[in-house]
Amino acid sequence: MDKLLAVGVRGLIEEAESGLERFRLMQETDISKFYFWQAAVIVCEAMIAYSRRYAALARSMAENEPDDGRRDQLVDIADICEWVPEHPARSFTRLFNS
DSSP, X not given: OHHHHHHHHHHHHHHHHHHHHHHHTTSOOOHHHHHHHHHHHHHHHHHHXXXXXXXXXXXXXXXXXXXXXXXXXXXXXXXXXXXXXXXXXXXXXXXXXX
């Protein structure tokens, strides 16, 4: 969990792609690791896509929301879902570091 908050899913994708590249360059020969890295990239990309779908939904809901307070909440949700989980958390980690 700490690593995910620190580097985000994009960081995990980069790490897995590095493993795939090592395999392609024959520096790594364990095929099970290759399959693991492939699966990790697929799952991480899906997490990002899923979060972006929620961001789009929250923005859409905000456009039609008559209550200013609720509209602001929906925009905040959209902003957060567009950033996390792809990128490192900006505010959540402060809760654990205080």
